[in-house]
Amino acid sequence: MEGLFIQTLVSGLLIGFLYALIAVGLTMIFGMMDIVNFAHGDYLMVAMYFSFWCFALFGMDPLYSLPAVTLLLFGLGILTYYLLIKPIINAPMLSQIFVTFGVLIFLRGLATFLWKVDYRMIPQTVLSGNIHLGDVYIGIPQLTAAAGAIICNGLVLWFLKKTRLGMALEAVAEDKEAARLMGINSDRMFALAWGIGIATVGVAGALLTSFYYVFPEVGANFGLIAFVVVALGGFGSVTGAFAAGIIVGLVEVLSGFLIGPQFKFMFVLVLYLGVVFIRPQGLLGKK
Numbered sequence: 001m002e003g004l005f006i007q008t009l010v011s012g013l014l015i016g017f018l019y020a021l022i023a024v025g026l027t028m029i030f031g032m033m034d035i036v037n038f039a040h041g042d043y044l045m046v047a048m049y050f051s052f053w054c055f056a057l058f059g060m061d062p063l064y065s066l067p068a069v070t071l072l073l074f075g076l077g078i079l080t081y082y083l084l085i086k087p088i089i090n091a092p093m094l095s096q097i098f099v100t101f102g103v104l105i106f107l108r109g110l111a112t113f114l115w116k117v118d119y120r121m122i123p124q125t126v127l128s129g130n131i132h133l134g135d136v137y138i139g140i141p142q143l144t145a146a147a148g149a150i151i152c153n154g155l156v157l158w159f160l161k162k163t164r165l166g167m168a169l170e171a172v173a174e175d176k177e178a179a180r181l182m183g184i185n186s187d188r189m190f191a192l193a194w195g196i197g198i199a200t201v202g203v204a205g206a207l208l209t210s211f212y213y214v215f216p217e218v219g220a221n222f223g224l225i226a227f228v229v230v231a232l233g234g235f236g237s238v239t240g241a242f243a244a245g246i247i248v249g250l251v252e253v254l255s256g257f258l259i260g261p262q263f264k265f266m267f268v269l270v271l272y273l274g275v276v277f278i279r280p281q282g283l284l285g286k287k
Contacts, residue, residue: 016249031236041223047205077198
């Protein structure tokens with residue numbers, strides 16, 4: 001029983017790191033522009049399909065196609081900003097919601113039209129296999145995805161805190177008008193935030209494809225969790241999203257193990273509601 005409990009904890013940590021990576025881009029975009037990207041999970045779906053077809057058509061393992069997927073999603077994020085977000089950046093909140101929700105519907109519908117609703121999975125990758133530590137089995141794809149999530153989160157945080165461009169992003173997020181007076185082009189910073197935010201789900205999608213099914217609705221599953229993680233950690237807080245992702249992963253897996261798999265999402269939402277009632281701005285969000 002003890003070994004099974006430890007196995008559950010490890011699984012929760014591994015999936016929690018991935019949740020954190022998916023949520024970081026979402027919280028970064030909101031922190032910069034106060035715009036909620038409802039299509040965030042569906043960009044993850046696009047990344048997973050791109051990674052899958054790189055394997056299916058060219059025999060390229062998801063680990064090797066990861067840089068290409070990341071660059072593709074980075075470009076797609078910038079394109080989304082200039083084509084769809086920039087025109088409505090000062091529009092009422094409802095208009096912004098309708099635009100990002102429309103992107104969700106478009107991406108999901110396009111995936112269904114092109115590839116139907118079939119579930120696809122890569123049967124064997126360079127990461128296939130398990131590591132045995134006593135009674136604990138750790139999947140190499142899951143371990144690699146967790147390690148990649150930690151590295152990517154660390155790089156994003158380092159970029160924001162230690163580079164001039166990252167500090168410029170934070171300055172625009174803090175006060176757009178003051179940053180403009182200091183010579184910072186807020187329009188370019190917004191585009192960069194969208195590029196980086198969507199690129200992070202590109203990394204997550206490529207890593208996830210190594211061990212998870214690809215289908216048009218896959219973004220809904222992870223997108224909902226990402227919203228809970230961001231709200232729990234605090235909108236706009238990259239550190240908060242990282243911590244909340246780990247917490248959500250542990251709560252989900254432990255509640256499924258101790259209570260029942262059918263209740264695991266219920267306890268995640270209960271935790272979220274509890275935090276919101278006590279601290280509405282989230283664990284590390286600003287008042």
